[in-house]
Amino acid sequence: MSVYTVVEQDDLVEFLQDYEVGELASFEGISAGIENTNYFVNTVKDGQRQQFVLTIFEHHSFDELPYFLNIMAFMAEHEIPTAHPVKSISNGYLKELLGKPAALVERLKGGGVEIPNEAQCAVMGENLARFHLAGKDFSDFRPNDRGLDWMQSTINLINDFLPKDEKCLIEEELVFQKAIDWAHLPQGVIHADLFCDNALFSGNELSGIIDLYYACNAPFLYDLAVMVNDWCRINADTAEAIRFDEVKVTAMLNAYRSQRPLTDAEEAAWPAALRLAALRFFLSRLKDKHMPREGEMTQIKDPDVFKAVLKLHRDA
Numbered sequence: 001m002s003v004y005t006v007v008e009q010d011d012l013v014e015f016l017q018d019y020e021v022g023e024l025a026s027f028e029g030i031s032a033g034i035e036n037t038n039y040f041v042n043t044v045k046d047g048q049r050q051q052f053v054l055t056i057f058e059h060h061s062f063d064e065l066p067y068f069l070n071i072m073a074f075m076a077e078h079e080i081p082t083a084h085p086v087k088s089i090s091n092g093y094l095k096e097l098l099g100k101p102a103a104l105v106e107r108l109k110g111g112g113v114e115i116p117n118e119a120q121c122a123v124m125g126e127n128l129a130r131f132h133l134a135g136k137d138f139s140d141f142r143p144n145d146r147g148l149d150w151m152q153s154t155i156n157l158i159n160d161f162l163p164k165d166e167k168c169l170i171e172e173e174l175v176f177q178k179a180i181d182w183a184h185l186p187q188g189v190i191h192a193d194l195f196c197d198n199a200l201f202s203g204n205e206l207s208g209i210i211d212l213y214y215a216c217n218a219p220f221l222y223d224l225a226v227m228v229n230d231w232c233r234i235n236a237d238t239a240e241a242i243r244f245d246e247v248k249v250t251a252m253l254n255a256y257r258s259q260r261p262l263t264d265a266e267e268a269a270w271p272a273a274l275r276l277a278a279l280r281f282f283l284s285r286l287k288d289k290h291m292p293r294e295g296e297m298t299q300i301k302d303p304d305v306f307k308a309v310l311k312l313h314r315d316a
C-alpha cells in the first residue's frame with residue numbers, strides 16, 4: 001500500500017477549507033503507485049458528489065511542482081485527456097499538507113490497462129501526438145533530468161553492482177547514443193513516462209493520462225519510443241522471451257503519424273530512439289534495485305525486462 005503519509009480526517013477537512021469543493025464525504029488511500037501518497041477524496045457541494053485525487057508528493061520539492069501542475073492544467077484546457085488540478089483559494093494548484101507539497105486533482109473515470117489492445121495502442125499514439133502539438137504553446141521549460149548526462153552518472157554510481165555483461169552493454173550503448181544528433185530532432189514538451197499504468201481507459205476510450213511528473217522538454221520521438229516499448233511489448237515468463245507485437249507497433253505509429261507526421265530525420269532515428277528509451281528505464285530500474293531510496297516501497301520493477309528490450313532493439 002503506497003500511503004507513506006497517513007492523513008487523518010481532521011487534517012483533510014482543514015486542508016479542503018482552502019478549496020471550493022464543498023464538504024468532505026469520504027476518503028480512501030490508493031494502493032497503486034510507488035512514488036507518492038495518493039488518496040481518493042469525495043466531497044459534496046450543493047448536493048452534488050464530487051470526486052478528486054489528493055497527491056502528497058514524497059520526493060518533489062515545492063519549487064519543481066508548479067511546472068508539472070501547470071502542464072496538467074494546460075493540457076486539460078487544450079482538450080488533451082489529463083486530470084485538471086484544482087485551484088486552492090490561497091495558493092493556486094500547490095498546497096502544503098502535513099509538511100509536504102500536496103495537490104488536489106480531478107478524478108478521472110476508468111482504470112489502467114494491463115494488456116492493451118490494438119485499438120488502445122492507436123488511441124495512445126494519436127493522443128501522444130496531440131499532446132506534443134498542444135505543448136508547442138506551453139511556455140515553461142524544463143530540461144530532461146533523465147537524459148544522457150543522467151544515464152552516464154547513473155552507470156558510474158551503480159557500476160560496482162553490475163555483472164560484466166551488463167556494464168559492457170550499457171557502456172557500449174552510451175557511446176552509441178552520445179554519437180546521435182538528438183538536438184536536431186523536433187523537440188517540445190514530452191510526458192517521458194507514458195507507460196500503461198499512466199493512462200486510464202473506459203473500454204477503448206482514453207479517459208486520461210496521469211503522472212506527468214517526469215514531463216520535460218526533449219525530442220518527441222523519444223517519448224513515442226518510451227510508449228512503444230511498454231504498450232506494444234509481448235511479455236513472457238522469462239525476459240529473454242519478450243517480443244514486440246508488430247500489429248500494435250504499427251497501429252500506434254500510424255495513429256501518431258496521422259496527427260504529426262514524423263520527419264525524415266525522425267524516421268531515420270527511430271531504431272536509436274527505441275534503444276535510448278530502453279536504456280533509460282533499464283538504468284532507472286537497476287538503480288532502484290541496487291540503491292533503493294530510504295523508505296521507498298519495495299515494489300521492484302524488473303530491470304531485466306528493459307535489458308531484454310534493449311538487446312532486442314540492438315539486434316534488430
Ligand SMILES: Nc1ncnc2c1ncn2[C@@H]1O[C@H](COP(=O)(O)OP(=O)(O)OP(=O)(O)O)[C@@H](O)[C@H]1O
Nearest residue numbers: 030032033034035036038053083106107108210211
Ligand atoms: N487523476 C486521477 N484519476 C483517477 N485515478 C487516479 C488519478 N491519479 C491517480 N489515480 C490512481 O492512483 C494510482 C496511483 O497514481 P500514480 O500512478 O500517479 O502513482 P504515483 O505513486 O504518484 O506514481 P508512480 O506510478 O510513478 O509510482 C493510479 O494507478 C490510479 O489508479
Ligand SMILES: N[C@@H](CCO)C(=O)O
Nearest residue numbers: 193195281284285301
Ligand atoms: N514507468 C517506470 C517507473 C516510474 O517512472 C518504470 O516502469 O520503470
